[in-house]
Amino acid sequence: MNDLEHARNLLTLAYHDLTALKGMQDAEMFTDGIFGFLAQQSVEKALKACISTQGGTYPTVHDI
Numbered sequence: 001m002n003d004l005e006h007a008r009n010l011l012t013l014a015y016h017d018l019t020a021l022k023g024m025q026d027a028e029m030f031t032d033g034i035f036g037f038l039a040q041q042s043v044e045k046a047l048k049a050c051i052s053t054q055g056g057t058y059p060t061v062h063d064i
Helices: 003-022 032-053
Strands: none
Touching (some): 003 032
16 A cells, blocks of 8 residues: 555544544533544544655554
8 A cells, every 4th residue: 555545544534533523522421531532533643644645654653
């Protein structure tokens, strides 16, 4: 898989996380921690997609 394909896949996953966030608007059903985790995941995947489009590499840990 080339860098652009990888970036597209990451953006698709980020979009899925964002879509899930939109469904989590009931504060009584979802804690701030769960909402925040999913928001962080969405942003992280989008950042990794940007890095991939530039041919860069990133660690495979959740710490960027």
